[in-house]
Amino acid sequence: MAQEIMEEMITPDVEGMECVYQRPETLLDARFHYCPGCGHSVVHRVLMEVIQELAITEKTVGVAPVGCSVFADRYMGVDMQGAAHGRASAVATAVKRILPDRYVFSYQGDGDLAAIGTAETIHTCNRGENILIVFINNAIYGMTGGQMAPTTLLGMKTSTTPTGRTLEIGGHPLKITELVAQLPGVAYVTRQSVHTPNAVRQLKKALTKSFQYQKEVRGTCFVEVVSNCPSGWKMTPLQANAWLVENMFPLYPPGDLRTPQ
Amino acid sequence: MADIRLMKGNEALAEAAIRAGCQAYFGYPITPQSEVLEYLANEGRKRGMIVLQAESEVASINMVYGAAGAGARVMTSSSSPGISLMMEGISYIACAELPCLLVNVNRGGPGLGTIQPSQGDYFQAVKGGGHGDYRLIVLAPSSVQEMADFVYDAFDLADKYRNPVMILADGALGQMMEKVAFREYDPKDHMMVKPWATTGKPSTRPPNVITTLHMLPEQMEEVNRRLQAKYAGIQQQEVRYELLDAEDAEYLVVAYGLAARIAHRGIQLARARGHKVGLLRPITLFPYPEKVLKSMAKRLQGILVVEMNAGQMVEDVRLAVEGRAPVQFYGRMGGIIPSPDEVTEALEKMITTTVTHPVEAD
Numbered sequence: 001m002a003q004e005i006m007e008e009m010i011t012p013d014v015e016g017m018e019c020v021y022q023r024p025e026t027l028l029d030a031r032f033h034y035c036p037g038c039g040h041s042v043v044h045r046v047l048m049e050v051i052q053e054l055a056i057t058e059k060t061v062g063v064a065p066v067g068c069s070v071f072a073d074r075y076m077g078v079d080m081q082g083a084a085h086g087r088a089s090a091v092a093t094a095v096k097r098i099l100p101d102r103y104v105f106s107y108q109g110d111g112d113l114a115a116i117g118t119a120e121t122i123h124t125c126n127r128g129e130n131i132l133i134v135f136i137n138n139a140i141y142g143m144t145g146g147q148m149a150p151t152t153l154l155g156m157k158t159s160t161t162p163t164g165r166t167l168e169i170g171g172h173p174l175k176i177t178e179l180v181a182q183l184p185g186v187a188y189v190t191r192q193s194v195h196t197p198n199a200v201r202q203l204k205k206a207l208t209k210s211f212q213y214q215k216e217v218r219g220t221c222f223v224e225v226v227s228n229c230p231s232g233w234k235m236t237p238l239q240a241n242a243w244l245v246e247n248m249f250p251l252y253p254p255g256d257l258r259t260p261q
Numbered sequence: 262m263a264d265i266r267l268m269k270g271n272e273a274l275a276e277a278a279i280r281a282g283c284q285a286y287f288g289y290p291i292t293p294q295s296e297v298l299e300y301l302a303n304e305g306r307k308r309g310m311i312v313l314q315a316e317s318e319v320a321s322i323n324m325v326y327g328a329a330g331a332g333a334r335v336m337t338s339s340s341s342p343g344i345s346l347m348m349e350g351i352s353y354i355a356c357a358e359l360p361c362l363l364v365n366v367n368r369g370g371p372g373l374g375t376i377q378p379s380q381g382d383y384f385q386a387v388k389g390g391g392h393g394d395y396r397l398i399v400l401a402p403s404s405v406q407e408m409a410d411f412v413y414d415a416f417d418l419a420d421k422y423r424n425p426v427m428i429l430a431d432g433a434l435g436q437m438m439e440k441v442a443f444r445e446y447d448p449k450d451h452m453m454v455k456p457w458a459t460t461g462k463p464s465t466r467p468p469n470v471i472t473t474l475h476m477l478p479e480q481m482e483e484v485n486r487r488l489q490a491k492y493a494g495i496q497q498q499e500v501r502y503e504l505l506d507a508e509d510a511e512y513l514v515v516a517y518g519l520a521a522r523i524a525h526r527g528i529q530l531a532r533a534r535g536h537k538v539g540l541l542r543p544i545t546l547f548p549y550p551e552k553v554l555k556s557m558a559k560r561l562q563g564i565l566v567v568e569m570n571a572g573q574m575v576e577d578v579r580l581a582v583e584g585r586a587p588v589q590f591y592g593r594m595g596g597i598i599p600s601p602d603e604v605t606e607a608l609e610k611m612i613t614t615t616v617t618h619p620v621e622a623d
């Protein structure tokens with residue numbers, strides 16, 4: 001019964017009504033496993049929308065990480081590879097070297113990209129691999145149940161910093177996007193978010209530009225999305241988005257860090 | 262006309278990789294195999310190969326995963342500590358069933374160890390090394406000629422079974438120079454169509470997904486069943502070994518790689534002293550030539566296993582022989598190469614200590 005109601009909600013009877021908004025075909029017709037309000041779902045959708053609108057579905061290969069978005073390959077309707085934890089940019093590097101005329105992206109969380117995979121991230125960007133890296137910063141390890149991430153804020157409570165992250169316990173939050181922006185190999189480094197419709201539109205522009213730059217062989221494009229983890233943060237989606245603006249943006253301010261010359 | 266050259270083992274292997282149509286190499290320098298990367302960075306790039314010096318062996322093996330998943334004929338090479346770093350990636354590659362060539366030019370360990378030749382990585386190569394129930398096909402060359410020959414075979418086996426294949430050599434085979442003849446091989450006749458590769462999805466098919474995640478245990482068991490069935494087929498079809506002086510042998514030496522060459526010299530010395538000794542040289546370490554060993558065992562007075570380690574393959578010999586003949590071991594460790602005299606001495610010791618038992622008729 002619940003199943004039917006859900007289906008009804010997803011595909012309502014729209015006879016006689018004009019369709020103004022629908023799932024892009026590139027996003028597979030599968031139900032997300034993401035928690036309600038999770039930024040991953042929105043970023044998946046926007047990324048697939050961009051690929052659809054650019055009509056590059058047939059020329060795109062994506063690389064999924066290990067993290068909550070480990071299932072990205074079950075939602076994204078392009079050829080996909082699932083990389084080992086942290087190694088998505090190395091995998092993407094190789095795919096692009098073998099298939100230089102395809103569009104290649106990796107999609108990675110903060111633990112994946114900025115802890116276990118830091119070396120791959122830095123060296124992929126430093127070589128200027130002509131790929132897009134989408135970096136979802138939710139300041140926590142969502143998949144493994146809310147442990148401290150390299151990007152966890154000082155004072156932020158996680159299951160491994162139960163009284164809040166301190167300098168003594170975990171050092172400083174790692175601003176890997178600022179680090180990457182220093183590297184001459186990168187073409188475009190930007191920080192976006194998905195907490196409001198306007199932010200989603202901005203992200204869409206950034207992703208569209210990134211694929212354009214990839215076509216022009218400009219070098220690595222690195223798009224951070226300051227995202228949320230309502231479950232890990234133990235907040236409602238609305239609370240999480242408000243918390244993000246108040247607490248994440250001061251340290252991780254949205255905007256371009258580097259644009260192509 | 263065969264193309265004959267004098268080359269180091271590492272260089273012969275690299276040259277064969279180019280001739281075998283290897284499209285990409287990802288690796289990180291480590292002695293005693295850096296010549297592979299260096300040779301390919303020069304010759305390979307000139308002849309159109311993608312050669313990337315990665316930031317680590319971890320990156321290298323994951324690049325191999327990506328390139329193999331994109332449908333390329335691809336390889337990496339390293340030596341012991343570097344191969345240890347690759348283990349997670351190798352397990353992923355085995356699970357995703359991606360064909361590729363891995364080369365381990367084994368040096369002395371454990372730890373940073375020595376840069377001298379060793380066979381201390383037998384367990385790691387043959388028994389898994391990485392996590393989960395997977396197998397590599399493992400080829401053990403014993404000459405510079407085989408360092409080249411096995412490259413073509415490895416790529417063909419990898420494609421045939423969609424399985425990673427390892428060439429397990431040692432530092433001496435990588436470094437020594439010998440005559441090598443390059444066989445006629447046109448990659449075009451060998452390359453397979455890979456409809457599963459992630460090359461960009463035409464509208465006519467659903468997306469190709471290379472994944473190693475199977476959340477439901479029932480699914481994961483199904484994947485394991487498929488892998489185990491494949492490994493069983495490999496054990497039926499692909500066993501390779503060499504028998505020398507074995508027809509009249511009462512005693513058998515089992516050794517692979519460089520140790521087999523040394524042991525053969527030791528056997529010749531023993532024969533000159535009147536002992537009937539033969540050699541079994543496993544060429545595939547997985548699949549292991551257990552059937553031939555099992556069938557020979559009952560007519561043998563004793564088996565001596567010679568390795569450049571503390572005794573690893575000897576376990577597989579004992580498993581195959583199942584007590585039908587006494588099995589003894591002689592080995593040197595840490596990068597020391599045993600001499601033929603040492604082998605002869607170990608043989609004579611075995612011959613004098615094993616109680617002669619009545620030989621069963623076949």
Ligand SMILES: Cc1ncc(C[n+]2csc(CCOP(=O)(O)OP(=O)(O)O)c2C)c(N)n1
Pocket residue numbers: 066067068069085108109110111112113136138140141142143144149229
């Ligand atoms: C080698 C290895 N170490 C640890 C893990 C366990 N693990 C899975 S996901 C993850 C962290 C994911 O966090 P993040 O990248 O921030 O993604 P999120 O789940 O928050 O989206 C960890 C530690 C693993 N799968 N592999």
Ligand code: SF4
Pocket residue numbers: 033034035037038039040068138142143228229230231232
């Ligand atoms: S645990 Fe966090 S990151 Fe993972 S799906 Fe839930 S909200 Fe999203």
